Amino acid sequence: MNVITAPSKIVLDKNISVFLAGSIEIGVAERWQDKVIKDLSETNVTILNPRRASWDASWKQEISNPIFKEQVNWELEALEKAEMIVMYFDINTKSPITLLELGLFARSGKLIVCCPDGFWRKGNVAIVCERYRVQQVDSLEELIHEVKREIR
Template sequence: MSSPNPQRAKIHFPPAYPTLTCPSLILFGTIEASSTSDWATNLTNHLSDLPIQILNPRRDDWDSSWVEDASFPPFKEQVEWEMHFPAEVGLIVIFFKAGSLCPVSLIELGMYASVRPGETVVCCEEGFWKKGNVDVVCKKFGVEVVRTVGELERCVRGRMVGLCGYRDEEKGEW
């Protein structure tokens, strides 16, 4: 008997440390000032009907005057939050937007590509300044790479549908 799940995605932001009780993912990558062009918000909206938990490190209360130093408590809290969840989630998503730098996301790719390659998905747009490096690292460790946000949305949705245990997404069967 099929029964669609009425639950919707739950989104978590720092500094909260939620207990993960269902399939989950964490978002790393380019942070955009505008929410209308924010890939993470758009991806979250694309997944909103699934019974999953999404961890988004973006902080609306981030203050650009914060010192990026381990001795500065708000900064340290943010970095520790970002390092805590990748070991717990079912999927790590990393996005490299053309024209952006995102050096911290390059570090995150390096941290997780070798230890969680099957649970990591990367979108690296044409024109990202270190695209060659991203491609070589992903190929070496077997990390799936897509080239567009649309491909990323389809890929991540498919992975999360599988983690949710759907047999047939269109019918909503479990």
């Protein structure tokens, strides 16, 4: 396993590359990315993890902020390069960026989405997934299971 974390340079190897898209609100969302990484640690996969260790919530989220712009561009590049995108919607969050990413990549054929009951826009997510034939699962455990199945 190889883990590439924002904002490190994205250099992919022979492993299948998986982008971890989903709820990331600090202090609200569970650290689901850590569980995925732990559970996939014995596999031949390259994880593209946008959770930046040095994130500062006080940064202005504006195009004029070079650190913020670097983060967003890293995420877009990683989403585009990844062979698989796993998307997790935490029911305790609003996840507007994850919803945006769902819209951007729904037609890509690369998505597996986990949107548990209780997420405030589950209906919208389910309809988009159904319309564009995006695989949906109901739990983080199922999401990890499907990733393992796909990379075999």
